[in-house]
Amino acid sequence: MKTKPQTAARSGPRSECPINAAVEVFGDRWTLLVLRDMIFGDRRHFRQLQAGSEEGIASNILADRLAKLVEAGMLTRDAPGRGRRATYSLTEPAIHLVPTLAHLGAWGVRHRPTTPDRRAGAEWLLAAGPRFWDDFMAELRERHLGIPRPESAEPPPSQRMAAAYAHALAEKQAADQGDA
């Protein structure tokens, strides 16, 4: 990786490295957690995102990260009428984070302390693999971008994920009780 002139680092991205380009957008834990909650938690409104935040995000941080995500083209914010709450939607780049988040979750399961139910969810999402991620991204495109997803006899991916998650959770808890 060749070095580049310091002067060049002052404008635009600090390098053309794709990994750097990515982390410049969401190389911030709260930013990634907001995207996680919108993608997997289907939260579209400020209050949902704050009240539902498992990590207890502060409202000023949430407001700042939402504004930055809109500015970066990761989210769009509708212009609501007087007294109506704004709705945030994922853009294609944000939707396309699903495979990365699946791997990030799998890493967390393997190398950091988590709980059985959370392991079950993340392990299932990784095992489901690219084909499921594609289906889930198609569902997100339908919900956030209004792009109809291909006809399918199967229930929506989010429902399959929830069902598989409940099943994996039950199995995991039984197994853990067996261990104890």
Added chain:
Amino acid sequence: MKTKPQTAARSGPRSECPINAAVEVFGDRWTLLVLRDMIFGDRRHFRQLQAGSEEGIASNILADRLAKLVEAGMLTRDAPGRGRRATYSLTEPAIHLVPTLAHLGAWGVRHRPTTPDRRAGAEWLLAAGPRFWDDFMAELRERHLGIPRPESAEPPPSQRMAAAYAHALAEKQAADQGDA
């Protein structure tokens, strides 16, 4: 994702979500870039990491992130003799970030501005897929952890990556000149 009492958020990870557990370790752009340079740039020493930093990392930030990564169990630092420079090694959790970084790079290629050579490298790494990532992680384990990798008639993955990268770069540049 159920909310948890604010009090619980004060000690240890703020939640048991595997994605949160992961971003609490490297949910910081400089942290991830240091790991990127150690994994893909084979940098083991402070000076290499600073002088070679394409993003121009400041020495105080580099020192802080290296210390945090050691504390988090992502790196180990040897205890050098007087006047000898310290060598940093990746731990298994850090080595296991390869698939996540491959997806992060692929996302950056697709959704952020990059240069043809960088696109070529990241696109190749994603296309190489899980089997190559496993081989590359085995090479990293050998180099950083002293765990011999399985006998193989193939050259080391890092060499295959460099060769494929040079080839992809040449093709990409030819194609881009064709576009112009």
